[in-house]
Amino acid sequence: MDYTGGSQEAQHLCVLVHGLWGNPNHLAAMAKSLRAKHPEDNLHILVAKRNSGSFTYDGIELGGERVCQEIEEEIEKLAKLGQEIKRLSIVGYSLGGLVARYAVGLLDSKGFFEKIKPMNFTTFATPHLGVRTPLRGWHNHVWNVLGARTLSTSGRQLFTIDKFRGTGRPLLEILADPESIFIKGLAKFKRRTLYTNIINDRSAVYYTTGISKTDPYTNLDNIKINYLKGYDDVIIDPACPIAPSDPEESDTTFSARFIKSSQTTIGRLPLILAMVIFIPIGVVVFLINSGVQSLRSNRRIRLYERGLAGIEPGNYRVPLLLTGMREAVEDVYENLNSAQSNEYLVEGTEEEEANNEPGSPRSERPQTPKTTEKSSYPDVPTLALASYQFSMIQALDNVGWRKYPVHIHKVRHSHAAIIIRTEKPSFDEGKAVFRHWLDEEFIL
Template sequence: MVKYHLVVLVHGLWGNPTHMDYIESQVLDKIQPADEELVVYKTGSHSGYLTYDGVDINGKRTSDEILEQTNALSQEGNKVTKLSIIGYSLGGLISRYAVGILYSQGYFDDIDPVNFITFCTPHVGVLHPMNHSISVRLFNNFAPYFLAHSGSQMFLKDMVSKTQKPLLVVMADVNSYFYKVLKLFKHKSLYANVVNDKRAAFFTSAITAIDPVNSMINQSADNLQMTYIKGYEPIVVDIEKPLKYEKIADSFVPANRKSQSRLTRAVGWVKVFGSIVLYTPLWVAFFISNSIVQRIRLNNRVSNFLQDASNNLHHLYDQLSDDPIQLKEEETHNTAEEEEESERATLLEKFEDLGDRIQEQQYSVVESVYSVMNNNDAAIDQEKNPESGQVSVMNLNADQKFIISSLNTLGWNKYPVVIRNSKHSHAAAIVRFHDPNFDEGKVVIDHLVNEVFQLE
């Protein structure tokens, strides 16, 4: 009998299985168990625009894939005895939902859950905590519309009917299948970018209520003081040692810094408007001709999915209906108007056939607007901590605080990552595609296969 350790790789938003190719190659090349066979499987049922359908629906699709793969391997007396999952970006949330479904089905009664690992995953959602800024408020209110159902869930604007809470809050509840199954995994680890990850900021990917590295505005590793894990410096950070943000002293900056700063911001806006002028005609043409079609496709997909009785997910929330979420009564959540508005969210799609590079460029325009609007230290509240220096005050809402508090009881091994050679640190951290500027990500994956992934 062959015993299999099934390793499932789950890609993120707008993704496809090829995004996980480098991780797959390194796991297969460098992890060689003696008494079992390692099988790596990349999920594909939620690729491309299917990622817009929601964490829950894609979680069900992914759990179905895992079951199918498990059954395929369990032939002629062979058996899957262990399961590990590596989720990237949104794929980390989809993975958490998928294993919750498997747990409810008794999958882990005779299969050992070993590793649960996430890269750049927005565990706390992507609602920007600094809502005192006009630009941030605009971002928080309008960005969800670009991501359909998944956007509503990641911005905590959805509502699970049985609990009247956002899905990510439900998934963090200690009574939920999603929380209970994570407790079963022997090794829970996460990687979080310290700089230049605007899709999954440090606070959400590292599940923390503080931001000692000032990641919300800092774009330079030169402003950071930290200790690195031996053999993986200067990329993988030792979180057990002090992490400190300290802006480079003014004495090292030219006297005309203020005028240069204004010039830098002006140049930044010129670049932003140039990008908008270049891409807006394409976007407008696409939105007019294709957004309606894509919305119909999404609605049809979700409708057909829910009509299949085997896809009923309501039982996953039954254990929460009598005592939902255990939050204090005075803590506030989304208003009924916001929840109703999220149900009517319009799907705004991007060009489907232009490939990864064009897709990255489109999102970069949004990121550039966001960066320029927030490229001002005065917009960030600071408080002095004698041990860690200047720390960004995280203006979190009750839902975000609950998620962080609950998930941190699970005992994660956390690994901050510093990517210097590419502004696209979200993609570089896993070497999402071939790019010489992503070589630092290869060090991160070396750390994964050499130090983090366990066979028992």
């Protein structure tokens, strides 16, 4: 059953944008949940289609222009049928959140929001700060630079090694510039909400999807998580997300830790054996496919720039500043990405202090319940992000976001489970995410 579209009475348009390697089917559960909450006469649903599959290799800019055109064409089509759209919401999943942010800037620069009221802007597991692993020194080049070259234009932009349109800066930095059309358009939405996985998101980790310079969830054994009541221990309370774990409930003895470690290792033996056998083959397939897709993507981009791809780029090339084998390929990429370990700024150094001075507060520092009078819970160290990423965090936080950490327990593929990318019982925790979004956050 198709849950998109709406009746002629609907004045609110909600646009859903899928992620890298994605297609509209990935958002079927999301569209179904929206429709169950809001009938056809209240909400018109559009799932963006023109960035499907390998077309997501073509970059955030081209993807954003395609989505912008789809929105304009849908509203024009509905107007011809006598249906007037007065309100707009946009939802982005993974890379789709960045594509949506680009499209928002284009729409605002064209005066779109003078006629149509921007309501909800929501992202699920979107890497707002890119997918660069917080590393220093030569480690940075091994994965963050070489890995970026496996995903064509989108890869360079996600790893922030691109120089966007003569600015000499990465596109994601431009996307978060306080003076850009993108931030100014984003700020006009009545509500901005994000959902971020705290663990097991091998595509986009917590710090980037949660717009944070720290990650307090690196060791769940040392903390107690506070959940929002009624959401199945999936949605974490953003006002008081964690507290120190109860020493009496912790496995503090060496024997307990050894037993737990042994059980974990034994349980992972099939996975370890599979990785030893299949990962080398998968890496070769991944690199070959990446090369092929990059060549195809570059060809599409050249045709697009010449106006031979069904869209005239000149219509969307506005000033950026107002003042001044897909499943297998994805799995290999995620395995490589998740093999990286975060590094941190050294406490007390000038670099660390510069990123925690007044005006750049540690808003992500773990909070403890007010009932806890004495707490010796240590500060969470600052991740070794690039300087422009700290600036991006500040600019995005200044716009204002309602951030909800999500704890998916049942599967080790939380990136897919958070939006129920495939209808299967192991992804059912995503229903709690949708329920919270639609009951607590989505404004009709």
